[in-house]
Amino acid sequence: MAKILIPTPLRPYTDKQDAVDASGATVGELLADLTRKHAGLKAHLYNEQGRLRSFVNVYVNDEDIRYLQKEQTPVAANDTVSIIPSVAGGAGPEKGYDPFSTAAVAEKGSYPFSDREAPALTNDEVKRYSRHLIMPEVGVDGQRKLKAAKVLCIGAGGLGSPVAMYLAAAGVGTLGLVDFDVVDFSNLQRQILHSTPDVGRPKLQSAKEKLHALNPEIEIRTHEVALSSQNALQLFEPYDIIVDGTDNFPTRYLVNDACVLLGKPNAYGSIFRFEGQASVFATKNGPCYRCLYPEPPPPGLVPSCAEGGVLGVLPGLIGVIQATETAKLIMGIGEPLIGRFLIYDALRMRFRELKLRKDPDCPACGTHPTVTKLIDYEQFCGITPAAPEPVIVNNATELTSVELKQRLDRGEKLTIVDVREPNELQINRIPGSVHIPLGDIPKRYNELDPDAELVMQCKSGVRSAKAAEFLRSVGFKRVLNLKGGILDWIDKVDPSQPKY
Amino acid sequence: MRVTVRLFARLRDITGAAELARDTAPGATIGEIWRDLAREFPELTGYERSISTAVNADYARMDTRVAEGDEIAFLPPVSGG
Numbered sequence: 001m002a003k004i005l006i007p008t009p010l011r012p013y014t015d016k017q018d019a020v021d022a023s024g025a026t027v028g029e030l031l032a033d034l035t036r037k038h039a040g041l042k043a044h045l046y047n048e049q050g051r052l053r054s055f056v057n058v059y060v061n062d063e064d065i066r067y068l069q070k071e072q073t074p075v076a077a078n079d080t081v082s083i084i085p086s087v088a089g090g091a092g093p094e095k096g097y098d099p100f101s102t103a104a105v106a107e108k109g110s111y112p113f114s115d116r117e118a119p120a121l122t123n124d125e126v127k128r129y130s131r132h133l134i135m136p137e138v139g140v141d142g143q144r145k146l147k148a149a150k151v152l153c154i155g156a157g158g159l160g161s162p163v164a165m166y167l168a169a170a171g172v173g174t175l176g177l178v179d180f181d182v183v184d185f186s187n188l189q190r191q192i193l194h195s196t197p198d199v200g201r202p203k204l205q206s207a208k209e210k211l212h213a214l215n216p217e218i219e220i221r222t223h224e225v226a227l228s229s230q231n232a233l234q235l236f237e238p239y240d241i242i243v244d245g246t247d248n249f250p251t252r253y254l255v256n257d258a259c260v261l262l263g264k265p266n267a268y269g270s271i272f273r274f275e276g277q278a279s280v281f282a283t284k285n286g287p288c289y290r291c292l293y294p295e296p297p298p299p300g301l302v303p304s305c306a307e308g309g310v311l312g313v314l315p316g317l318i319g320v321i322q323a324t325e326t327a328k329l330i331m332g333i334g335e336p337l338i339g340r341f342l343i344y345d346a347l348r349m350r351f352r353e354l355k356l357r358k359d360p361d362c363p364a365c366g367t368h369p370t371v372t373k374l375i376d377y378e379q380f381c382g383i384t385p386a387a388p389e390p391v392i393v394n395n396a397t398e399l400t401s402v403e404l405k406q407r408l409d410r411g412e413k414l415t416i417v418d419v420r421e422p423n424e425l426q427i428n429r430i431p432g433s434v435h436i437p438l439g440d441i442p443k444r445y446n447e448l449d450p451d452a453e454l455v456m457q458c459k460s461g462v463r464s465a466k467a468a469e470f471l472r473s474v475g476f477k478r479v480l481n482l483k484g485g486i487l488d489w490i491d492k493v494d495p496s497q498p499k500y
Numbered sequence: 501m502r503v504t505v506r507l508f509a510r511l512r513d514i515t516g517a518a519e520l521a522r523d524t525a526p527g528a529t530i531g532e533i534w535r536d537l538a539r540e541f542p543e544l545t546g547y548e549r550s551i552s553t554a555v556n557a558d559y560a561r562m563d564t565r566v567a568e569g570d571e572i573a574f575l576p577p578v579s580g581g
Contacts, residue, residue, distance in 0.1 A: 159581045247581035272509045272578035292559070293577045297550035302510060305580035315581070341559070343508065343575070348518075354554045354573070439514075439543070 002075045004034055005082040013040035027058055028071035030081060045083070057084045118144035119173070125217055129171050142331040143171060149330040150174040152239040154227060154255055156207045157181070158305070158315030159245030159269050159322065161193040166323040167243075168211040168218055172330070175211065176221040176239055179203045186500065190312035227251055229374035232258040241329055243267045243322050247304060249296045250377035256281060256289035257371050260364045267326045269318040272303070274311050276318035276344040279337050279356070280325050282365065286338035290371075291359040296381040300462060307462070314346050397468070398481040401489040404455060416455045416482075417448065419467045428486055428497040430457060438463045441470055450476050457482040457489075459500075501526050501568040503533065508575045511551070514543045530555065530572055531562035537574075551576050 001023050006014045014020050015038075022037065024030035031052075035042040047053050058065045059082040065073045075081060121129070121143060132138040132146075151172050153160050156179040168175055183191075183198040183206055191203075198206040204222040211220050223235060227246075236242055236258050244255045244266055252270070259266040259282035266281040268289060282288045321342065328334045341354040364371045399407075407414060416433035418425060425435060436444050438458070448454060454476065456464035461484050468481045482489070490497050505520045512518050515537075524533055530553050538544040553560050554573040566572060 155581050157581055245581045247579060249577065249579045252579060269581070270578045271580040275509050275578065277575075277578060292552050293550065295549050297577055298546060301546050301550070302576055302579060308510075308580070310580055345508075352557065352573075354557050354559055354575075356559045442542075 001077055002030055002079045002081055004030065005080060007083055010041060010044060010083065013044065014038045025074060026069075026071065027060065027065050027073045027075055027081065030075055031058070031071070058082070059084060116148055118148040120144065121147065122217075125171065128215075128217065132170070137333050138331060142333065145331050146171045146327065147173040149241070150176070150239045151241050151243060151326055151330075152176040152178065152236060153243045153245055154178050154251070155245035155247065156191075156193055156203045157187065157245065157247060158190045158271065158310065159319040160207075160243075161191045162316050162319030163243050163245055163267075163269075163323045163326070164193060164207060164211055165214060166320060167326060168215045168220070170323075170327055171215065172218060172327075174219045174221065174239075176223060176235075177204055177207055178223045178225065178227055178235065179207070180224050180226050186306075190310065190315050192316070227254060229254060229376065232374060233262060236262055236264060239264065241265050241267060241326050243269075243326055245269060245319065245322070249302075250381045250383060252289065253296060253380060254374065254377045257364050257374055260288050260369075260371070261374070265329055267322045267329070269315075269322040271305065271310055271314050271318055273308050274314065274346040276314055276346070278318055278321040278325070278342045278344070279340060280329070283336075283338050285358065287356045287358040288362060288365040290364045291362045292341060292356055294359075294363065299382045300466070307459075311346055314344075317344065317346070396480065398461075398465075398483045399455065400483050401492045404482060404489070405493045413453070414455050415448065415452050416457055417464075417467070418486075419456060419458050419464050420486075424459065424500075427500050428490065430486060430489055430494075433457065438467050441467050445471060445474060445476075448476070451478075453478040453480070455480050455482050458485050460485040460487055501528075503566055503569070504571045505533065505537065506571060506573040508573070509578050510576050511544065511547065511574055515541050524566075526568075527565055529562065530560060530564050530566060533566065533572060534562065534574065547574075547576055 001021050004020050004022055006018055006020060011018060020034060020037065022030045022033040024033050031045060035045065045052060045056055052058070052071065060068065060073055060075060060079055065071065121140065126133065129143050132143050133140055149172050151167055151174070153164050153176065156164065156177050160177065160179070164175060164177060181203050183194045183201055183203055185199055187194060188196060193210050194203060194206045202224060204224050208220050208222055225231060227235065232254055242255060242259050242264055244252060246252055246255065256266060263284065265283045266289070268281050269276065269278045280286065325337050328336055339356050341356045343352045343354070358365060360367045363369060416430055418429065418433040418435045419438040419441065421437055436447065454471065456468040456479060458464040461481060464485060465481045468479045471479045487499055490499050502521060502523055505522055507515055507518060507520070522533065522536065524536065534548060538548065552575050553562065555564060555566055555570050
């Protein structure tokens with residue numbers, strides 16, 4: 001006896017079962033037994049000549065039988081046989097479907113708003129959502145749930161773009177967006193809500209136009225504020241699901257805690273260079289972000305996209321996963337990504353999944369929570385407001401790009417050490433600088449003259465400050481950090497070079 | 501005993517490897533394996549308190565003991581959006 005997995009399109013012929021046991025020593029015998037038990041399948045699997053149809057692929061334990069012994073492939077008792085028909089997608093118009101034949105069903109059991117009345121669909125909406133309506137898993141009921149739903153997307157950037165576009169297209173009735181940024185040229189490589197003419201405009205203005213053009217049937221609410229402990233609970237209150245598409249740790253902990261306190265699910269996604277993560281946090285019985293990461297990393301340890309870079313396509317994929325999970329939660333269908341932490345590696349094109357449980361000791365969602373109201377998340381993440389600059393005239397630790405230029409013009413002997421990565425130096429460079437990437441400083445600092453006056457430089461002044469600190473710790477006496485890095489140098493001294 | 505260590509995101513950049521095979525004392529904890537690794541790659545040291553770990557794709561803690569052949573994953577948080 002082996003198990004045969006039945007794909008969705010064939011389940012109408014197996015009494016809706018997704019797996020059927022059948023007996024036989026080979027794939028051929030097994031399928032014969034299957035079609036004896038479920039005669040309706042026969043015409044779908046075999047052609048008139050009794051051969052397996054060409055678009056029906058059969059796998060034994062993930063191996064395609066075409067590369068084994070075809071229908072003579074032996075099957076053992078514990079094997080799993082899968083029938084995988086090809087799925088076309090992008091099909092032409094379907095005729096003869098009458099959405100009004102589906103009786104209105106009382107709203108029950110869908111995740112966030114079991115007691116809210118779902119509005120009916122207009123004729124225009126029926127046309128627009130027809131590819132949803134013809135799938136029994138969605139149908140008119142599911143579409144009405146989408147229409148009734150209120151989703152708040154935190155951030156209208158890399159993740160927020162695909163999330164908002166797909167949820168708007170899918171017909172989520174109320175879509176809120178929180179962002180206070182303006183569109184920058186460097187956003188356009190991935191933030192597909194915004195276009196070149198939008199550069200310099202508020203992201204929410206650009207987003208609202210695009211989303212309204214995509215779907216004028218839905219309500220788009222823009223909240224042009226910085227999310228904070230003061231406004232988060234009030235902002236989240238009217239919404240059913242929160243989608244976390246922010247770009248910094250304080251806001252991620254803030255979103256998590258606010259979701260836990262309000263009992264609203266958090267469709268989480270995060271990206272770094274070529275890797276992404278996704279999960280659904282803060283559902284009633286599922287884990288939250290703090291169950292996974294109880295403590296934030298010290299500031300500066302984990303680079304942001306601005307510092308580490310990000311593949312433009314990556315937020316597309318992770319954002320679409322967040323949108324998918326949001327739509328599933330709203331409709332109450334499928335297996336949500338609750339208690340499952342999905343890790344995606346774009347370079348290797350590989351998905352991994354970790355099992356995650358609610359931590360009884362979790363400070364936010366555990367049995368004895370200590371986070372009972374929103375806290376100061378900047379402070380929690382170790383980011384304290386910048387202290388007044390220590391003014392030490394003869395023992396300065398940094399200098400400005402204008403000061404650097406003046407000193408170079410006076411002919412002073414300074415060694416500028418650029419600690420950026422090699423690919424960054426291909427974009428711009430302060431003439432005459434020497435190059436040692438930050439990571440190499442501990443093993444290459446002896447290339448530098450300990451008596452020379454050094455000016456450490458990177459893109460914006462953060463990495464070079466670390467390098468300066470390290471050099472002082474190993475005995476260098478005259479080390480200055482270039483404040484604002486090469487970006488400030490280009491702004492104030494050499495505007496001919498490009499910025500990134 | 502021999503275990504497989506999987507590293508993600510920044511940790512992979514630091515060690516230059518997505519996967520490492522390491523020998524460790526029988527009954528070692530994840531924390532011990534991590535600290536051995538941090539001795540080998542000192543740049544890892546700062547991450548200890550903020551990473552999450554898993555054994556055989558199951559979320560675990562630093563004090564979890566591992567067995568021969570286990571796959572231990574170390575994941576730093578990432579914040580990009």
